[in-house]
Amino acid sequence: MTHSLTCHCGAVEMTVELSDEFNTVRRCDCSFCRRRGAIAVSAPLDGITITKGADNLTLYTWGTHTAKHYFCKTCGIYTHHQRRSNPNQYGVNAAAINGINPRDLGDIPWNDGVNHPADAP
Secondary structure (H helix, E strand, O other), X not given: OEEEEEXXXXXXXXXXXXXXXXXXXXXXXXXXXXHHOOOEEEEEHHHEEEEEOHHHEEEEOOOOOOOEEEEEOOOOOEEEEEOOOOOXXXXXXXXXXXXXXXXXXXXXXXXXXXXXXXXXO
């Protein structure tokens, strides 16, 4: 199933094919995700097509620079990120998917991003 996703201002639009629909929703408690507060859902790297506003996306990385976080540079809404835990997947902002209200997703499991395996000595 293909979903439509938009940022808040509408400058960025994309279609998303999720890996397992909304069965992969989760939150992360790493220093960045904790502050961002978004619920992510999984998509394969070929599951996202930017249909409008690719030039309006900005990229943020830090630390290992493995995770690549994309935001609309007009309204600041996080749209998706290439995962550090699995660089072959995107995490997609579930709340930016049209027609999705995060309240309807129930209890969302948490990933332990504070103790990420890539950070182990």
